[in-house]
Amino acid sequence: MKMISRRIPILALAAAFVLLATTSTSLLAAASEADFNAAYAEAEAANKQAGAQRDQWTTTAATLANAKKAAESGNFDSAVAEAREAEALAKASVFQATHEKDAWKAAVIR
Amino acid sequence: MNLRPAIRLASAAFGLATLLSAALPAGAADSVDPAADAKAFQNYFTTKFPKLKPADFVNGPYSLNEDMHRQWVEKEEFPPYEFSLEMGKEMFAKPFRNGKSYADCFDNGGIGVRQNYPYFDEREGKVITLELALNRCREANGEAPLSYVKDEMAALTAYMAFTSRGKPFDIKVPNDPRALAAFENGKEYFYTRRGQLNFSCASCHVQNPGERIRAETLAPALGILNAMPIYRSAWGGMGTISRRFTSCNSQIRGVPLEPQSDEYRDLEYYLSYVSNGLPISGPGARP
Numbered sequence: 096m097k098m099i100s101r102r103i104p105i106l107a108l109a110a111a112f113v114l115l116a117t118t119s120t121s122l123l124a125a126a127s128e129a130d131f132n133a134a135y136a137e138a139e140a141a142n143k144q145a146g147a148q149r150d151q152w153t154t155t156a157a158t159l160a161n162a163k164k165a166a167e168s169g170n171f172d173s174a175v176a177e178a179r180e181a182e183a184l185a186k187a188s189v190f191q192a193t194h195e196k197d198a199w200k201a202a203v204i205r
Numbered sequence: 206m207n208l209r210p211a212i213r214l215a216s217a218a219f220g221l222a223t224l225l226s227a228a229l230p231a232g233a234a235d236s237v238d239p240a241a242d243a244k245a246f247q248n249y250f251t252t253k254f255p256k257l258k259p260a261d262f263v264n265g266p267y268s269l270n271e272d273m274h275r276q277w278v279e280k281e282e283f284p285p286y287e288f289s290l291e292m293g294k295e296m297f298a299k300p301f302r303n304g305k306s307y308a309d310c311f312d313n314g315g316i317g318v319r320q321n322y323p324y325f326d327e328r329e330g331k332v333i334t335l336e337l338a339l340n341r342c343r344e345a346n347g348e349a350p351l352s353y354v355k356d357e358m359a360a361l362t363a364y365m366a367f368t369s370r371g372k373p374f375d376i377k378v379p380n381d382p383r384a385l386a387a388f389e390n391g392k393e394y395f396y397t398r399r400g401q402l403n404f405s406c407a408s409c410h411v412q413n414p415g416e417r418i419r420a421e422t423l424a425p426a427l428g429i430l431n432a433m434p435i436y437r438s439a440w441g442g443m444g445t446i447s448r449r450f451t452s453c454n455s456q457i458r459g460v461p462l463e464p465q466s467d468e469y470r471d472l473e474y475y476l477s478y479v480s481n482g483l484p485i486s487g488p489g490a491r492p
Binding site (some may be wrong): 191 | 217232242245246249354393396397398399400401405406411455458459462468
């Protein structure tokens, strides 16, 4: 649909930015279970806020589940990366809900 | 399969796109005027599809052109919801264990009343949908509530819609601040973008009706509940309003709310009210 295709150039730019941000974390030393627990707690807190705003994303839930699975198999590097990603998704949903609190009005048929 | 790059892309793009659009004006005065909203809503669709009369909109995607309409006529000859309708009729007639029945819970024994739901209950201060009223009826008579998204609820609402076919939606928003607030909340839910794909209900059903998305033609929001519940080939069965709302939320990667949560009840109230005057056509069948 139109509204998706119009975003493609923005997409490319944004992708480069986010990829940079997430890959830089994996250059650090191996992550521990404590790192995972901290990252996971932050992601969950952000997702809870999205829930209060009635706007959780399915991808946040899926990424949280991936994080947990990675941690259970002892792969804490990957678990931390997934948890950070879930947090980023949850924060984006909170941002969306906060923005829409007023923005929806512009779309109303008059 | 690696979804991660795609997820990153989408969420980042979403963040930027909303930042860019944040400068848009947020709309004028916030007074609630349901009648004016309904008028503007109906006018938008009849202008967009000048060949259709308001009552033509009640068959969803089948409303939109002659080819689709022909498919609809053919489908109605051997309607795939027949089975559900029969089941609903039997369920409706069968007494509860206490000897009472659904008929005891509704005006006119529940026959020909679909067009009055949802209504605003001034005692409770909340919107009551037909699905909710059916489960409350069961519980008041000592029966367990039905799932809002499964076949039995679809069957009951199919039967009640069938006995109301042709009756125009007659939803009332009383001059009670709580009713006006419920209407406004429903409107807000309808127009609010959500989910990772950043779509509102209106993005699809107001801005793009008649457009194809995957293999489906998007139904116009005007009259969008008149044919509920619907049989869908893609589901291989019937779907209630609750099922349709939750599945429309998940397809934009939003976590659906609980069926019959306040938001969904208000949403149904809003969507039904703006289709006032359009005839009930349910149950419906879809490709």
